[in-house]
Amino acid sequence: METSFSSMDDANLKKKDEIKYRGVKAMPFIIGNETFEKLGTVGTLSNLLVYLTTVFNMSSISATNLINIFNGTCNFGTLVGAFFSDTYFGRYKTLGFASVASVLGMIVLTLTAAIPELHPPPCGSDSSKCVGPTAGQYTFLITGFGLLVIGASGIRPCNLAFGADQFNPNTESGRKGTNSFFNWYYFTFTFAVMVSLTIIVYVQSNISWALGLAIPAFLMFLSCAFFFVGTRIYVLILPQGSPLTSVVQVMVSAIKKRKLALPDQPGESLFDYFSPNSINSKLPYTNQFGSLNKAAIITTEDHVNADGSAYNPWTLCSIQQVEEVKCVVRVVPIWIAGIIYFIVLNQMQTYVVFQAIQADRRLGKTSFKIPAATYTIFQMLSLTIWIPIYDRIIVPYLRKITKKENGITILQKMGVGMVIAVVTMVVSALVENWRRTVALTKPTVGVVARKGNISSLNACWLIPQLALAGFSEAFTVIAEVEFFYKQFPESMRSFGGSFLFCGFAMSSYLSSFMISIVHRVTRNASGGDWLDEDLNKAKLDYFYYLVTALEILNLGYFLICAKWYKYKGTQSKSNNDDDDDVAMEEMNSNTHHLV
Secondary structure (H helix, E strand, C coil): CHHHHHHHHHHHCCCHHHCCCCHHHHHHHHHHHHHHHHHHHHHHHHCHHHHHHHCCCCCHHHHHHHHHHHHHHHHHHHHHHHHHHHHHHHHHHHHHHHHHHHHHHHHHHHHHHHCHHHCCCCCCCCHHHCCCCCHHHHHHHHHHHHHHHHHHHHHHHHHHHHHHCCCCCCCHHHHHHHHHHHHHHHHHHHHHHHHHHHHHHHHHHHHCHHHHHHHHHHHHHHHHHHHHHCHHHCCCCCCCCCCHHHHHHHHHHHHHCCCCCCCCCCCCCECCCCCCCCCCCCCCCCCCCHHHHHHHECCCCCCECCCCCECCCCCCCCHHHHHHHHHHHHHHHHHHHHHHHHHHHHHHHCHHHHHHHCCECECCCCCCECCHHHHHHHHHHHHHHHHHHHHHHHHHHHHHHHCCCCCCCHHHHHHHHHHHHHHHHHHHHHHHHHHHHHHHHCEEEEEEECCEEEECCEHHHHHHHHHHHHHHHHHHHHHHHHHHHHHCCHHHHHHHHHHHHHHHHHHHHHHHHHHHHHHHHHCCCCCCCCCCCCCCCCCHHHHHHHHHHHHHHHHHHHHHHHHHCCCCCCCCCCCCCCCCCHHHHHHHHHCHHHC
């Protein structure tokens, strides 16, 4: 491993004008790596709730909170991964290290199922005799999760960008190759998710957890092998340094000069320098967040180099730097609205699985049962089906009405998804109320789950809420990908992608916090615990209505933020965001699945 890294440092780390792009030749290794990585992890991560509650005998509350914290840490870790990749190691080393960590994490999870001493004994028919994991067993399990967190932190922010690095962006053939890469990336991702959520989940739930986890571990090993086999032909881009440094410099300079008065005219006493080597677009001076403008005030103590740059960037920043920081500050309120929105998607990945467990999962009149975690595939199916319909039919129709290239603006698209999210939670509450009522009045004869009766209501009634969640995701999440890509400075687009994942992370933590609070408040209430282990005794529909109310408040907050927001590069409020570029079109059509 170390030998591969060191040899590549000498052979491939060249100046941009000397880079030999191999393009299509590198695709099989990168696509193969991505395919096996998704085959190995997606199904396992989707089925972890079932694993924790059936093999580790954890309560639904504890398992849900652990999964939320795990998902949140994976997503939040992308910020750390992107920082180390951009500043120190580059994408190749980051991906290599993260891939190895993921393999080790999958091996540890497999051992927890394969070795009886590493998990609690199975529960009998009497749930009171269930024994939870010991401290040693729990520590071993968390070690596996920790390795998977390290893997996700490096893979998620780097894999797509590393693939795009293999094509020359300055030639027509390179741009076409990039398009082809995105298309194949999307296809392989969809294929891997379908296989993982069906075949692998079925093996885990119905045949053997040890075998069902060993298969993904082996596939993850193949993913790692594919990645390193292509080492000699990869193009490696030198790390350019973290763009966060410029943000901190503006903040520090603005604080140091906070007592100074801004000039009446921007051209007076303000440092208006734009680096000729910058990949960022030139931004106009704005009065919004005027206190940050003080970072560009030139004092008698400030000095300028011969090339026009600041001698000490920690005391003097250019107007361009300040405006780039404003771009970051402006998106924060919209980002917060996204955190609240993602709570809906979290419920579709957690409690929907528990609903499916206590519903009739038989396929027709056969004895075959669809694994509970497999139902989440309908969310992705609806998203995948809706995307081409929206792009090919809805957008052209909207374009005729609004005269805008994208039909509606980014923020409008985001808002539509938030409205659908409210409807999703209402439908979820109604279906759960129906499922519980049927379970109490007409349970499935001869079938009793460890935590309660099985409702005779077919679990396929969960599909509408999952489909609605997919439609909502197709609007809001894709709009957020587009929003962060466009509104961050060009040099900070990797950070913008991590910003999105950090929103997922915060939402997972918030979901876990909400579940804990609701459980504590209602468990001793006269109406019973809303989140009881047995959903037939719980009031999960009440919890869904609580989330609905939160989403309505969040929608109002978002509308206020959207009205206040100023798009990057505009002097005043503007809803015209038709400045799309080719790369963004690819992100919009092909990277929604990263979420």
